[in-house]
Amino acid sequence: MNPMAFTIIIYGLIAALAEILGGALVVLRKEWPTKIQEYLLALSAGFILALVFLELIPEGIHAVGFEAPLYMLAGYSVLHFFEHTIVGHLHFGEETHRDVMVSKIASISTFAGLFIHAFFDGFAISAGMQFDFSLGLLIFIAVLLHKIPEGLTIASVMLAAEHRRRTAFLASAAIGVATMLGIVSVFFLASVNEEIVGKAFAFSAGIATYVGASDLIPEINHSKNRIIPVLVFGGMALFYVGQMLVSAYFHHAH
């Protein structure tokens, strides 16, 4: 295995483990204050949106040219389709709507939606790192910030639908595996055709837009805590700091 592939897989494993940690916290009934969940989602949203506008969109256009926006729209659309067109009820954060989670089928469809979402989280990290490692590292941070809440989301959905604790934990582990499948899939695509990496990167810009603007922001806007919307700007500031640190350590290829 080449060293780059090995490095990317390690980052993927860290993201997957954060997912499983989120699931474990719910299953073990550890006190996990709503506040911290919301802080992480808000920071992640601001971070992702700054990343999308300042790096992913311009670099995607730089890489693919005038076709790039088409791949971006496709990335956005794929997540919208799998999370909200065929899935009835999916949102981030702990599942508190037991009334809509009465059927096991509802929880399975939410699981399927999050599985696809997590697959593309991994896909975006891998495509980003293969395209330009420093950019990929920023995508990794953006994903990592919302991974614990994501694991917590799926485990709490399963518990709300009255699945067993073991099943709820396995569901969060399966979502972690989906992240790894996304990581590995870009290697296969790249081995078929080198040019695919640039297109996959542009597609990832659309995915990141969806995660920031349609998964995380609506969840934050529901919060009764008025500090949460302000923290979105904190996430943008965090991106600025992260970008400075990353570019101080890695040569930016473009």
Ligand SMILES: [Zn+2]
């Ligand atoms: Zn709900």
Ligand SMILES: [Zn+2]
């Ligand atoms: Zn995610």
